[in-house]
Amino acid sequence: MxxxxxxxxxxxxxxxxxxxxxxxxxxxPLMPDAPMxxxxxxxxGAAITDKSDPDTLSPSIDALMDGIAHAYHQVLRPSGRxxxxxxxxxxxxxxxxxxxxxxxxxxxxxxxxxxxxxRVKFGMALTRQRVLELHLAVLQRLHAPDRGMPVLxxxxxxxxxxxxxxxxEASGARLVGRVRQxxxxxxxxxxxxxxxxxxxxxxxxxxxxxxxxxLAARMPAVRRCVFVTDxxxxxxxxxxxxxxxxxxxxxxxxxxDGGGGGALDADDAASVDDVxxxxxxxxxxxxxxxxxxxxxxxxxxxQGSDSARAxxxxxxxESDAAGDWTVIVR
Amino acid sequence: MxxxxxxxxxxxxxxxxxxxxxxxxxxxPLMPDAPMxxxxxxxxGAAITDKSDPDTLSPSIDALMDGIAHAYHQVLRPSGRxxxxxxxxxxxxxxxxxxxxxxxxxxxxxxxxxxxxxRVKFGMALTRQRVLELHLAVLQRLHAPDRGMPVLxxxxxxxxxxxxxxxxEASGARLVGRVRQxxxxxxxxxxxxxxxxxxxxxxxxxxxxxxxxxLAARMPAVRRCVFVTDxxxxxxxxxxxxxxxxxxxxxxxxxxDGGGGGALDADDAASVDDVxxxxxxxxxxxxxxxxxxxxxxxxxxxQGSDSARAxxxxxxxESDAAGDWTVIVR
Numbered sequence: 001m002x003x004x005x006x007x008x009x010x011x012x013x014x015x016x017x018x019x020x021x022x023x024x025x026x027x028x029p030l031m032p033d034a035p036m037x038x039x040x041x042x043x044x045g046a047a048i049t050d051k052s053d054p055d056t057l058s059p060s061i062d063a064l065m066d067g068i069a070h071a072y073h074q075v076l077r078p079s080g081r082x083x084x085x086x087x088x089x090x091x092x093x094x095x096x097x098x099x100x101x102x103x104x105x106x107x108x109x110x111x112x113x114x115x116x117x118x119r120v121k122f123g124m125a126l127t128r129q130r131v132l133e134l135h136l137a138v139l140q141r142l143h144a145p146d147r148g149m150p151v152l153x154x155x156x157x158x159x160x161x162x163x164x165x166x167x168x169e170a171s172g173a174r175l176v177g178r179v180r181q182x183x184x185x186x187x188x189x190x191x192x193x194x195x196x197x198x199x200x201x202x203x204x205x206x207x208x209x210x211x212x213x214x215l216a217a218r219m220p221a222v223r224r225c226v227f228v229t230d231x232x233x234x235x236x237x238x239x240x241x242x243x244x245x246x247x248x249x250x251x252x253x254x255x256x257d258g259g260g261g262g263a264l265d266a267d268d269a270a271s272v273d274d275v276x277x278x279x280x281x282x283x284x285x286x287x288x289x290x291x292x293x294x295x296x297x298x299x300x301x302x303q304g305s306d307s308a309r310a311x312x313x314x315x316x317x318e319s320d321a322a323g324d325w326t327v328i329v330r
Numbered sequence: 331m332x333x334x335x336x337x338x339x340x341x342x343x344x345x346x347x348x349x350x351x352x353x354x355x356x357x358x359p360l361m362p363d364a365p366m367x368x369x370x371x372x373x374x375g376a377a378i379t380d381k382s383d384p385d386t387l388s389p390s391i392d393a394l395m396d397g398i399a400h401a402y403h404q405v406l407r408p409s410g411r412x413x414x415x416x417x418x419x420x421x422x423x424x425x426x427x428x429x430x431x432x433x434x435x436x437x438x439x440x441x442x443x444x445x446x447x448x449r450v451k452f453g454m455a456l457t458r459q460r461v462l463e464l465h466l467a468v469l470q471r472l473h474a475p476d477r478g479m480p481v482l483x484x485x486x487x488x489x490x491x492x493x494x495x496x497x498x499e500a501s502g503a504r505l506v507g508r509v510r511q512x513x514x515x516x517x518x519x520x521x522x523x524x525x526x527x528x529x530x531x532x533x534x535x536x537x538x539x540x541x542x543x544x545l546a547a548r549m550p551a552v553r554r555c556v557f558v559t560d561x562x563x564x565x566x567x568x569x570x571x572x573x574x575x576x577x578x579x580x581x582x583x584x585x586x587d588g589g590g591g592g593a594l595d596a597d598d599a600a601s602v603d604d605v606x607x608x609x610x611x612x613x614x615x616x617x618x619x620x621x622x623x624x625x626x627x628x629x630x631x632x633q634g635s636d637s638a639r640a641x642x643x644x645x646x647x648e649s650d651a652a653g654d655w656t657v658i659v660r
Contacts, residue, residue, distance in 0.1 A: 117516075118480070118516070121480050121515070121516055121517065122473075122478065122480050124482070125473060125480050125481055125482055125517065126473055128482065128483070129466070129469050129470060129473055132462070132465075132466050132469065132483075133466055133470075135462075136459070136462050136463055136466055139459050139462065140459060140463075143452075143455060143456055143459055148452065150448070150451050150452050150455050151455055152454070152455055152458065153458070153462075153487075153488075154488075155485055155488045157483075158483075158484075158485045158488030158489060158508075159488060178488075181527065182527075185451070185527065185532065186447075186448070186451055187451065187455065197511065197512075197515065202515065
């Protein structure tokens with residue numbers, strides 16, 4: 001076990017709040033003709049499933065769905081902001097994807113051994129089926145009478161075709177076009193990580209995190225992204241091991257790609273005990289988003305119990321500081 | 331109750347078998363380089379759900395799935411023929427679609443009353459959710475270890491956008507392109523009737539029967555279509571009322587659009603007691619298919635218990651006549 005560190009790299013110290021010019025006064029509601037503002041929310045596999053048990057929903061999934069419905073009906077919709085939801089594959093999609101090596105595709109396997117290729121193909125079909133079951137479970141909860149959200153799917157598999165695991169221009173445009181169409185018709189689009197057909201590999205996996213990135217990078221109206229997971233955010237140290245671990249409320253990565261003194265790049269991030277495993281991946285996606293999507297003001301990482309506040313949060317809220325979650329800014 | 335008739339219109343009398351030139355000898359198996367031949371099978375809502383009970387599967391769904399898996403693994407795949415499956419919405423999709431008037435869309439409703447429009451929108455979301463549950467149930471059964479079919483969805487909603495309920499060129503091309511892509515990758519595409527976005531109406535319903543028609547009309551490799559339902563086919567009279575009703579094994583509709591003496595057009599069809607309700611609709615789709623899709627040799631209508639034989643049937647089979655189902659030819 002690594003020792004708990006007492007000092008932080010400079011870039012992990014609390015970051016200045018965004019400039020005043022970015023704020024919207026709480027007394028100045030969004031006008032109906034204000035530019036559309038979209039919040040993209042990722043419901044992580046860890047938040048909606050029990051990752052230790054295949055094909056099992058998280059016991060707190062209903063509380064999370066309540067939080068999302070509250071944020072949508074009480075906060076976002078009245079203020080003219082729009083919502084896009086993305087969910088992960090969690091313990092439904094990951095086990096078959098891993099077992100059948102769907103991410104690597106079947107073309108290499110099939111080249112030497114047709115049966116091996118067929119096995120990956122069947123694994124792709126199975127992975128999609130499991131993801132679809134999780135998708136249906138989320139959809140049914142969001143449509144439940146006490147939540148009543150007008151949610152329509154935007155299916156990654158049906159919209160995106162990758163090449164070597166990458167989302168090309170045409171696929172990216174189709175994904176964004178479909179999300180826009182569903183939004184403009186008055187619905188909440190619900191996307192999800194899934195197995196997709198790949199030009200060169202045969203199949204691959206496109207994660208929910210990657211979808212959030214593509215939407216943020218390609219849709220100028222996306223202002224905030226929120227990753228809902230099973231921990232409160234990124235801590236100074238692993239909170240499970242170090243009792244004095246502190247939640248980092250704001251992290252900057254302005255110089256991440258420049259290699260500057262305070263830069264927090266992937267290697268630096270590894271020096272923060274907690275930015276490992278799934279949190280390391282979240283941090284890397286968040287950094288990519290604020291780096292590449294210049295219109296995104298911040299990316300929040302929060303746990304399910306804070307999701308309603310974190311999703312509805314708007315800069316300029318009476319509570320000047322962010323809540324009990326981590327916000328990544330440029 | 332109408333009296334049982336004893337005489338048949340000429341066009342309902344047993345039709346001549348297709349010409350010899352259309353046959354493939356049973357001693358002459360399909361060559362690997364023979365033109366691809368596709369069978370499109372519609373699993374009707376009446377065959378996979380209990381139409382009298384919302385959200386309920388048919389008690390015979392597993393037997394039907396066994397029949398399909400048998401036809402695929404034992405007959406079609408070994409002979410180089412390909413399979414496309416389409417399922418209906420049955421008692422999952424129809425009740426919400428009807429309750430919320432999804433087929434008519436929301437634009438007219440929303441023009442005068444935003445809440446009314448929102449109600450149709452929510453109904454569309456709900457209809458899709460119910461259809462997705464049925465789709466998942468079918469998918470899971472086809473993927474089950476004892477059936478092991480490499481089935482991938484082709485989602486109507488994600489692929490087709492209608493205008494005034496009609497499938498335009500671009501949507502039709504996308505639907506066919508996606509089916510081809512999934513087939514060429516070595517999978518069995520599974521389509522399904524669903525609610526779709528419509529340019530002018532907002533939403534509408536695209537039935538599984540309509541999907542079969544579009545595939546047959548646009549894919550030159552489609553040679554046969556099979557509608558699996560809960561009755562054996564089209565009878566001379568309603569078999570539930572008339573004990574001497576006879577199953578019509580072959581029906582011709584060559585002159586259907588010409589108004590000739592023996593023509594069996596929609597009005598004539600109504601004079602056959604059984605060609606009413608869902609069978610009337612099946613008959614009309616079958617007639618449209620053999621009229622518009624010149625490469626389709628026949629459309630069969632059968633019940634679930636005959637599905638394996640009806641799906642695997644090939645002209646030139648040792649049993650020269652068709653089986654215990656109705657075949658519609660040009």
